[in-house]
Structures are given as C-alpha cells and as structure tokens.
Amino acid sequence: MGFWIIVAALAIAIGAVLALTLLRGRVGDAPPAAYDLQVYRDQLKEVDRDLARGVIGADEAQRLRSEVSRRVLAADAQLRAGGEDGGQPRLAGRLAAGLIVAVIAGGGLLIYRQVGAPGYDDLPIAKRIAASDAARAERLSQDAAEARLGPVEESIPDGTSQDYLALIEQLRKTVKERPEDQQGLQFLVRSEAALGNMAAARRAQQQLIALKGDAASAADQAMLADLMINAAVGYVSAEAETALREALRLDPRExxxxxxxxxYLLQVDRPDGAFRTWQALLEESTPDAPWVAPIRAQLEELAARAGVKYTLPPVGDLRGPTSEDMENAAGMSAEGRQDMIRGMVAGLAERLSTTGGTAEEWARLINAYGVLGDADKAKQVWAEAQVVFAANPAMLDTLRAAAANAGIAE
Structure with a gap:
C-alpha cells in the first residue's frame, strides 16, 4: 500500500508543477514578452557599440535601430495587453492543467497495470537465492525431460545412403553383443548423434563412461552432458548438471x-553466476569457438540482470601464432619444436573429440599425425572420421586424400 501512496504523490506533484506553469503563462518571474523586451533593448545598445567601433556604417545602424525599435514597440504592446499571465486564456489553461494531471496520474497507473506487476512482492536477495535453490531441487530427471517431448522419430539426414544405415544397424547389434567394446561404443555415440538420435547417443555415452570408470575424462563427461542437453532440447536435467560438475572437477577449464x-545457472535463475561463468569463458576463447556467438548475444542483458555494468569487447581476429611465438620456435632445438608441434596437435585432437569440427580440420589432424610419424593415431582418426562423415561423400573425399597423404589409406 505504501508503494501506491508514494507513486500517486509523485505523479500528482509532477502534474501540479506542469499545471502551475501552464496557469501562470510563464516559466520565470516575468511574462515571456518582458524577456523579449529586454533582449531588444540589449540589441539597440549593441548597434550603438558597433557603430562606435566602426563595424557598421551610419546608414546600416539607422536601419537596424528602426527594425529593433519596431520589435520593442510590439513587445511592449504585448506585455501591456497580456499582463502578468502573458495573456494566457484562463479557462483553456485550467482545462489543460487538469488534463495534464489526469494523464500523468491516470496514464501512469494504466501503463503500470499493463507492463508492471501489481501486487508482486519484493524479492530480496535471500528470497531469490532460496527460490533458485528450490528450482535446483525440482529439476527434472533426464528421462522425464526427454519423455515430456513425446516419442522422437529417427531423423535421417538428407542424402544418407542405405549402406550407411545398414552399417549403423550392424554397429548397434555388435555393441549389443559386445557391451564392453569401448571403441564400438565410441563409434555408436557419434553415429547416433549424427542421425539425430540424441537419447540413444547419450545412453551409449553413459555406457561408455561406466566401462571406463575412474579413467573417464573431463571430455567424456562434457560430451555426456552435451548429449543429454540436446536430447532434452536445451533443458539441463539433474543428471546433466552432475555430468557438468564432474567434467569441471576433472578439468576446471573444460x-x-x-x-x-x-x-544451467540461467535456468535456475542465477544470472550472477551465469554471467561470471560466461564472461570468463568468452575472455579465454577464440572468436571462432562455437559458444562465442550465443554468449555474445546474451551477455550484456545477463550482466544487467546480475546488476553488473558491462560492455562487450570488440570481436577480435582469430588467434594464431604471434611473431614472438615464431621467434621462440625459430630459436628452439629440433626436439623443442617437435614438442611444441605435438602440443598443438594434441589441442586440435582434444577439440575435435569434444566439440567436433569440419572435415578440413579432421583432415588436418590426420596429416599432422602423418608428419609426426604417428601412424597408429592417424589411422584411428581416419577410422573415426569415416563414421562421423559417412553421410557426406564430398567430405569423405577430403579425408581420404589426407589419409593417402599420410600413407594410411586402404
């Protein structure tokens, strides 16, 4: 109730100030014509000063005096006729003043009823945190999140060959017969995901992580969370949150x-935590990272919700080796350069295994392992890439050329 009293008092006070100005017919201590009269008198003095300095001639000065004197007479006549209120019509002024007060007070009330939240209780930070904790406790399970979508039919990408579908069906049977085959499970995860069978892919990934046990990596847990969230069309279930927490326990920078x-923090109404998480990730990411675009699209609004003043940094160029990196590499021993190259190749392999990539990037990885003389890893990447891009013959040609270049093509 106190809120409404304060709002009403403010609206009436603002309306009263505007109405009083309208009724007085002036905004200062004198009517508008009095100000005009003072200006014209100052102009006459200025004409005399210009004539004395020789800026204008006598004829020009006389013409200006005549013009300004005419305006002085008109302003004086207006001042005498209007009086203290400047000639403002009293009835019209009162009607306009009443209308202003009504519009400000009544219009403000109507707008608030449309876009505001009448009767909505205040939400101090303690209540907001409590509501967030309740939302966390009530998160749907993964099965429930998927079930609410109803039956999901297999979505076969256009151009997928029947031979490829037969290969996937055979892979499913093989994994069912040999449930402890980790490599088969890895292929099945990617194959089901490529067909859009996210629920089947996440079940296969769960089975793979269970087989690996303590050897499961942060990338394994992150992929499981990714598949779960996609299977639930963006909803972060309780199990998906657990997978995310486990991935970040194993690698806080994943x-x-x-x-x-x-x-997830957005979905449980913790914009403060979501902002901190995404801001740090954005600052550490290259502009071409797949999460950069969605983060940039929401981060400023998220900052506002978190009560933080924040402006997005400009989009930079793709990061690559700096001149300093090149100089350091030139000064390295052959063994040191080899270690640096292996580190870059390992980073590319890690990214492709967690977030995927283009056929050209997979081909680059195959070539890199070939240059390093690591034929076994090159063969492994080539085999996995054939499954990932089996539905796209053009991309397979690119990969096959890289395999041939690395000397591992069949």
Whole structure:
C-alpha cells in the first residue's frame, strides 16, 4: 500500500508543477514578452557599440535601430495587453492543467497495470537465492525431460545412403553383443548423434563412461552432458548438471562444460553466476569457438540482470601464432619444436573429440599425425572420421586424400 501512496504523490506533484506553469503563462518571474523586451533593448545598445567601433556604417545602424525599435514597440504592446499571465486564456489553461494531471496520474497507473506487476512482492536477495535453490531441487530427471517431448522419430539426414544405415544397424547389434567394446561404443555415440538420435547417443555415452570408470575424462563427461542437453532440447536435467560438475572437477577449464553450466545457472535463475561463468569463458576463447556467438548475444542483458555494468569487447581476429611465438620456435632445438608441434596437435585432437569440427580440420589432424610419424593415431582418426562423415561423400573425399597423404589409406 505504501508503494501506491508514494507513486500517486509523485505523479500528482509532477502534474501540479506542469499545471502551475501552464496557469501562470510563464516559466520565470516575468511574462515571456518582458524577456523579449529586454533582449531588444540589449540589441539597440549593441548597434550603438558597433557603430562606435566602426563595424557598421551610419546608414546600416539607422536601419537596424528602426527594425529593433519596431520589435520593442510590439513587445511592449504585448506585455501591456497580456499582463502578468502573458495573456494566457484562463479557462483553456485550467482545462489543460487538469488534463495534464489526469494523464500523468491516470496514464501512469494504466501503463503500470499493463507492463508492471501489481501486487508482486519484493524479492530480496535471500528470497531469490532460496527460490533458485528450490528450482535446483525440482529439476527434472533426464528421462522425464526427454519423455515430456513425446516419442522422437529417427531423423535421417538428407542424402544418407542405405549402406550407411545398414552399417549403423550392424554397429548397434555388435555393441549389443559386445557391451564392453569401448571403441564400438565410441563409434555408436557419434553415429547416433549424427542421425539425430540424441537419447540413444547419450545412453551409449553413459555406457561408455561406466566401462571406463575412474579413467573417464573431463571430455567424456562434457560430451555426456552435451548429449543429454540436446536430447532434452536445451533443458539441463539433474543428471546433466552432475555430468557438468564432474567434467569441471576433472578439468576446471573444460569449455563446453563451462558453457552449459552457464546455461544451467540461467535456468535456475542465477544470472550472477551465469554471467561470471560466461564472461570468463568468452575472455579465454577464440572468436571462432562455437559458444562465442550465443554468449555474445546474451551477455550484456545477463550482466544487467546480475546488476553488473558491462560492455562487450570488440570481436577480435582469430588467434594464431604471434611473431614472438615464431621467434621462440625459430630459436628452439629440433626436439623443442617437435614438442611444441605435438602440443598443438594434441589441442586440435582434444577439440575435435569434444566439440567436433569440419572435415578440413579432421583432415588436418590426420596429416599432422602423418608428419609426426604417428601412424597408429592417424589411422584411428581416419577410422573415426569415416563414421562421423559417412553421410557426406564430398567430405569423405577430403579425408581420404589426407589419409593417402599420410600413407594410411586402404
């Protein structure tokens, strides 16, 4: 009730100030014509000063005096006729003043009823945190989140060959017969995901992680969370949150887990935590990272919700080796350069295994392992890439050329 009293008092006070100004017919201590008269008198003095300095001639000065004197007479006549209120019509002024008060007070009330929240209780920070904790406790399970979508039919990408579908069906049977085959499960995860069978892919990933046990990596847990969230069409279930937390326990810098954790915090109404998570991830990411665009689209609004003043940094160029990196590499021993190259190749392999990539990037990885003389890893990447891009012959040609270049093509 106190809120309404304060709002009403403010609206009436503002309306009264405007109405009083309208009724007085002036905004200061004198009518408008009095100000005009003072200006014209000052102009006459200025004409005399210009004539004395020789800026204008006598004829020009006389013409200006005549013009300004005419305006002085008109302003004086207006001042005498209007009096103290400047000639403002009293009835019209009162009607306009009443209308202003009504519009400000009544119009403000109507607008608030449309866009505001009448009767909505205040939400101090303690209540907001409590509501967030309740939302966390009430998160749907993964099965419930998927079930609410109803039956999901297999979505076969256009151009997928029957031979490829037969291969996937055979892979499913093989994994069912040999449930402890980790490599088969890895292929099945990617194959089901490529067909859009996210629920089947996440079940296969869960089975794979169970087989690996303590050897399961942060990338394994992050992929599981990714598949769960996609299977639930963006909803972060209780199990998906557990997978995210486990991924970040194993590797606090795991990028996809950090992105999805920010999404989860948004869904449980913790914009403060989501902002901190996404801001840090954005600052550490290259502009071409897949999570950068969605983060940039929401981060300023998210900052406002979190009560933080924040402006997005400009989009930079793709990060690559700096001149300093090149100089350091030139000064390295052959063994040191080899270690640096292996580190870059390992980073590319990690990214492709967690977030995927283009056929050209997979081909680059195959070539890199070939240059390093690591034929076994090159063969492994080539085999996995054939499954990932089996539905796209053009991309397979690119990969096959890289395999041939690396000397591992069949």
């Amino acid at each position: 990028p996809s887990a950090r992105f999805y954790l920010g999404l």
